[in-house]
Each structure stands twice: as structure tokens, then as C-alpha cells.
Amino acid sequence: MHHHVFTAPKTTVPALCLAACELVGGQRHHAISAASALLIMESATYTHEHLPLTDRPKPKPGTKPRPVVNHVYGPSVELMTGDGIVPFGFELLARSDGGENSERILRVMVEISRAVGSGGVIEAQYRKTLDGESNGEEMCHVEEIKRVVEKYEGGLHACGAVCGGVLGGGCEEEIERLRKFGFYVGIIQGMIKRGFKEDKEVIEARNLALQELQFFKDKEVDAIKTFLNI
Amino acid sequence: MHHHVFTAPKTTVPALCLAACELVGGQRHHAISAASALLIMESATYTHEHLPLTDRPKPKPGTKPRPVVNHVYGPSVELMTGDGIVPFGFELLARSDGGENSERILRVMVEISRAVGSGGVIEAQYRKTLDGESNGEEMCHVEEIKRVVEKYEGGLHACGAVCGGVLGGGCEEEIERLRKFGFYVGIIQGMIKRGFKEDKEVIEARNLALQELQFFKDKEVDAIKTFLNI
Numbered sequence: 001m002h003h004h005v006f007t008a009p010k011t012t013v014p015a016l017c018l019a020a021c022e023l024v025g026g027q028r029h030h031a032i033s034a035a036s037a038l039l040i041m042e043s044a045t046y047t048h049e050h051l052p053l054t055d056r057p058k059p060k061p062g063t064k065p066r067p068v069v070n071h072v073y074g075p076s077v078e079l080m081t082g083d084g085i086v087p088f089g090f091e092l093l094a095r096s097d098g099g100e101n102s103e104r105i106l107r108v109m110v111e112i113s114r115a116v117g118s119g120g121v122i123e124a125q126y127r128k129t130l131d132g133e134s135n136g137e138e139m140c141h142v143e144e145i146k147r148v149v150e151k152y153e154g155g156l157h158a159c160g161a162v163c164g165g166v167l168g169g170g171c172e173e174e175i176e177r178l179r180k181f182g183f184y185v186g187i188i189q190g191m192i193k194r195g196f197k198e199d200k201e202v203i204e205a206r207n208l209a210l211q212e213l214q215f216f217k218d219k220e221v222d223a224i225k226t227f228l229n230i
Numbered sequence: 231m232h233h234h235v236f237t238a239p240k241t242t243v244p245a246l247c248l249a250a251c252e253l254v255g256g257q258r259h260h261a262i263s264a265a266s267a268l269l270i271m272e273s274a275t276y277t278h279e280h281l282p283l284t285d286r287p288k289p290k291p292g293t294k295p296r297p298v299v300n301h302v303y304g305p306s307v308e309l310m311t312g313d314g315i316v317p318f319g320f321e322l323l324a325r326s327d328g329g330e331n332s333e334r335i336l337r338v339m340v341e342i343s344r345a346v347g348s349g350g351v352i353e354a355q356y357r358k359t360l361d362g363e364s365n366g367e368e369m370c371h372v373e374e375i376k377r378v379v380e381k382y383e384g385g386l387h388a389c390g391a392v393c394g395g396v397l398g399g400g401c402e403e404e405i406e407r408l409r410k411f412g413f414y415v416g417i418i419q420g421m422i423k424r425g426f427k428e429d430k431e432v433i434e435a436r437n438l439a440l441q442e443l444q445f446f447k448d449k450e451v452d453a454i455k456t457f458l459n460i
Contacts, residue, residue, distance in 0.1 A: 048313055076359045083278055083312075084348030090320050091343030094336045102332035106324045109339070113321030118314030129306045 005085070008043035012189060012227060013160035019224040020161040020178045023216060026168020033096030034108050034163040037089035041116050042156060044085035049125060051075050051082075086116070101167070108163045115159035124151035146201060149190030150183075157186030177215045184209035185227045235315070238273035242419060242457060243390035249454040250391040250408045253446060256398020263326030264338050264393040267319035271346050272386060274315035277308050279355060316346070331397070338393045345389035354381035376431060379420030380413075387416030407445045414439035415457045 014035035021031035090109065097105045114120055127148050161182025165175040187205040196202060206228050213221050244265035251261035320339065327335045344350055357378050391412025395405040417435040426432060436458055443451050 045313075048309060051309065077356070079278060079281065079309075080348075080352050080355055080359070083275075083316075084352040086313075086316050087343040087347035091340055091347065094339035094343065097336055102336050106327055106332050106335060109324035110321055113317040113324065117317035117321065118310075122310050122314040125310055126307070129310070 003081075005040050005043040008046040011039065011042050011156075012185070013042060013156050014039040016157055016182055016185060016224075016227055017160040017164040019227070020164025020170075020182070021168035022164075023178070023219055023221065023224050024165050024168040024170030024174050025219075026164070026170075030101075030169075031164045031167040033092050034112070034167055035160070037093045037112060038156070038160050038163070040085050040092075041089045041112070044082040044089075045116065045121050045125075047078050047082040047085075051078055104166050107166050111159050111162050111166070115155045120155040120159075121152055124148045124155075127151070142196070142199070142201070145194055145196075146187075146191070149187055149194070152186075153190030153193075154183045154186035157189065158183040161185070173215070177212045181209050181212040181224070184212070188228065233311075235270050235273040238276040241269065241272050241386075242415070243272060243386050244269040246387055246412055246415060246454075246457055247390040247394040249457070250394025250400075250412070251398035252394075253408070253449055253451065253454050254395050254398040254400030254404050255449075256394070256400075260331075260399075261394045261397040263322050264342070264397055265390070267323045267342060268386070268390050268393070270315050270322075271319045271342070274312040274319075275346065275351050275355075277312040277315075281305050281308055281312075334396050337396050341389050341392050341396070345385045350385040350389075351382055354378045354385075357381070372426070372429070372431070375424055375426075376417075376421070379417055379424070383416035383420030383423070384413045385416065387419065388413040391415070403445070407442045411439050411442040411454070414442070418458065 017031050017035040017038060018028050022028060089112075093105055093109055093112070116122070127144070131144060158179045159182070161178040162175055165178040170178065184205040188202050188209070191197075191199065191202050191205075209228055210225075213225060247261050247265040247268060248258050252258060319342075323335055323339055323342070346352070357374070361374060388409045389412070391408040392405055395408040400408065414435040418432050418439070421427075421429065421432050421435075439458055440455075443455060
């Protein structure tokens with residue numbers, strides 16, 4: 001597990017979770033379990049995405065091959081590691097409650113379940129797979145890429161920000177603003193990762209994210225604003 | 231998901247969860263979400279166990295081949311379905327709370343996380359894989375099989391019984407008795423499934439299970455006792 005958690009690509013979701021918690025007046029330790037759970041669950045997703053399954057589409061000759069992942073363990077162990085990480089994430093969260101915040105923890109669990117589950121990251125993976133099957137190469141339509149990014153990075157960052165807001169004791173309006181802010185941060189991160197650095201989608205998302213932050217103008221927004229400096 | 235949940239082999243874990251809840255004086259609806267979560271998570275485990283990975287050991291000529299599973303979907307989809315089911319199970323549980331039982335729900339989540347996670351079912355799968363690699367055939371030592379059964383069926387049934395006990399409002403002594411009872415039920419089920427119907431392990435487990443039930447002698451134990459009639 002240690003190996004898989006620390007070789008997965010870096011993610012800003014846990015940091016965003018902590019920043020959101022502090023923005024609404026919470027303390028970092030309120031959100032640290034949720035941030036850790038998000039970190040390890042995203043690494044489990046990454047591990048499973050790179051499992052050498054028998055039906056992975058082979059790249060067509062002439063197209064860009066998939067990035068090569070250094071598999072230290074065999075596929076069976078990687079499958080199990082991913083499967084073991086997810087319950088551990090939920091356990092971390094469930095154990096983190098000192099008896100005062102159990103309502104908030106349960107709410108955060110629903111958020112995380114949805115973000116990593118079949119309506120979130122798994123749907124993004126499914127779209128990627130379908131697309132991979134239909135033309136045997138990496139996706140190329142910006143619209144389709146955007147839909148994947150919305151569910152994947154967008155959904156995870158929205159979730160991270162909401163979890164921080166909930167655990168930090170934010171009000172409903174703050175939490176929903178943070179959800180949108182997180183979503184736009186995810187769009188920016190995901191699109192840039194896929195090579196769309198200066199595209200209108202990225203610029204648009206940055207402007208929308210800044211709009212959401214205006215709601216918090218009487219608070220210290222400098223920390224959370226740094227997620228837009230990429 | 232529907233397909234995978236309903237084609238996985240039948241399991242008695244959810245029923246045991248409900249029976250345990252009723253035994254300690256709870257009502258069935260208190261434990262129905264936990265029972266459902268356990269049902270779908272066990273099916274996810276089954277789905278992943280039968281994924282056609284590239285490093286699954288091939289049966290040696292002359293040994294019994296692995297049971298053939300009818301794969302309706304491709305491996306990528308089966309991987310994702312399993313990955314989607316687990317968070318959905320936690321979501322079911324997290325949403326099931328009407329605001330009164332959040333402490334109990336969190337406790338149940340810790341139990342389920344441990345039973346399905348890296349110290350439970352995943353460890354059993356790992357042992358099976360190691361053994362499969364070392365001699366390229368199904369396990370044959372009864373001791374090794376028993377260790378797998380303890381973590382797998384034993385752990386899951388113990389968890390199911392504990393969840394029922396917690397959600398039904400049982401006291402700590404009742405909950406720990408139910409844990410042991412569930413564990414022995416799991417041993418019996420798992421050993422019989424692997425062809426050890428009349429072996430001393432099964433008979434011993436049945437006697438130990440009956441001993442645990444004596445603690446509940448002033449309660450209605452007929453329903454939960456049926457788990458020993460196999």
C-alpha cells in the first residue's frame with residue numbers, strides 16, 4: 001500500500017480539503033483524516049487504472065503509446081492493494097471521530113463515496129474505456145476530454161473542497177461555493193495535465209473560480225487562491 | 231452492478247446481520263443498510279477475484295482447473311464495477327442514519343472496513359494468490375485452507391453478526407459473543423464450501439458456536455441457530 005500511495009502522481013485534492021477547512025474557520029486537524037482518505041483513495045484509482053488487464057486496447061501503430069508504468073508488483077497484488085486501500089480510507093474517516101462530529105463525518109463519507117464511485121471517478125474511467133475501445137487510441141475530442149475531466153479531477157476537487165468546508169463547520173452557502181470552486185480547480189488541473197494550458201476552458205474555469213471566492217471576501221482567501229496559480 | 235451483485239454466489243452474511251440485530255432486541259430495519267452493504271461488498275470481492283489478470287497462475291496439466299466464470303462484461307468493466315460497488319456500500323450506510331445512530335453507524339463502518347480490507351478478505355485473497363503461485367495449483371493443506379477461511383468467511387460472518395448486534399443496540403458482551411458466533415458460522419460455511427463437510431474443524435466450530443449462544447438463553451435463539459443447520 002505504501003508503495004502505491006506514494007508512487008501515484010501528486011494530487012492537490014487533500015491540500016484543497018485542508019485549505020477549505022481553514023477558509024471557513026476550521027482547524028487543520030478537523031479535516032486531516034478526510035484529506036488522507038482522499039489521498040489514498042485517489043492512489044487506489046490510479047493503481048487500478050494501470051492494471052494490465054487482458055482487454056486493455058492496444059495502441060494502434062503510429063499513435064502515441066500509453067505511458068509506461070513501472071509495475072513493482074504483479075497485477076494480482078496491485079488489484080488487491082487497490083481493493084485494500086479504499087476500505088482503509090473509510091476506516092480512517094470512521095475512526096477519526098471523537099464523538100462530536102459524527103454527523104459531519106457521515107456527510108463527508110457520502111460525498112467521498114459519490115466522488116470516487118460509479119457516478120464520479122468510475123464513470124470517468126468508463127468513458128475513457130469506451131472511447132479507447134471505439135477508436136483504439138487516446139481520446140482526441142476536447143469535448144469528450146472535458147466530460148472526463150469534469151467527473152474525474154473536477155469531481156474529486158469539488159469533493160475535497162466540500163469535505164473541508166463541512167468539517168471546518170462552514171454554512172451551507174459556504175459549502176456550495178466551495179463545491180463550485182473545487183470543481184473549477186479540478187477542471188483547470190485536469191485540462192492542463194492533458195495539454196490544454198492556454199485554452200479557453202482553462203481561462204474560463206479560472207474566472208469562474210475567482211467569482212466563487214468573492215463570496216468569502218471578508219475571509220483570508222490568499223491560501224486557497226494559490227490553487228489557481230498554475 | 232446489478233448483474234455482478236446478483237450473479238455472485240449466495241452469502242449468509244447479510245441474513246446473519248439481520249438475525250443478530252433481532253437477537254439483541256433490535257428491529258430488522260435498523261440493520262438493513264448494513265446487511266445490504268455487506269451483500270454488495272462481498273459480490274465486489276467475488277467479481278475482482280475472477281478478473282482475468284495477466285498473471286493468474288495457469289492450472290498445471292492434470293490438476294483441477296479453476297471454475298469457469300461466465301464473463302458477461304469485459305475485464306475493464308468488471309474491474310470498474312467492483313470499484314464502484316464498494317463506495318456505494320459505504321454510501322448506503324452513511325445515508326442510512328436518521329440522525330440518531332451516527333455513532334453506531336461509524337462503528338459498523340470501522341468493522342466492515344476491517345473485514346473487507348487488507349487485514350481481512352484481502353489478506354485471505356493474498357494468501358490464496360501466494361499459495362497459487364508457489365505450486366501452481368489449488369491449495370491442498372487443510373491448515374492453509376483454514377487460515378484463508380478464517381479471514382474470509384470467518385471474518386465476514388463475524389463482521390455481519392457484530393454489525394447486527396451494534397445496530398440492534400446490543401451490549402458489549404452480546405456484541406463480542408456475536409462476533410465469535412459469526413466467526414464459527416463462517417468457518418463452518420467456508421470449510422463445507424471447500425469440501426470438508428464432516429471434518430473435525432466443522433464439528434468443533436459448530437460446538438463452539440452453540441456455546442456462544444448459551445449466553446443468550448433468555449432470548450429467542452431459534453432464528454439465529456438455523457445458521458448452524460447445514
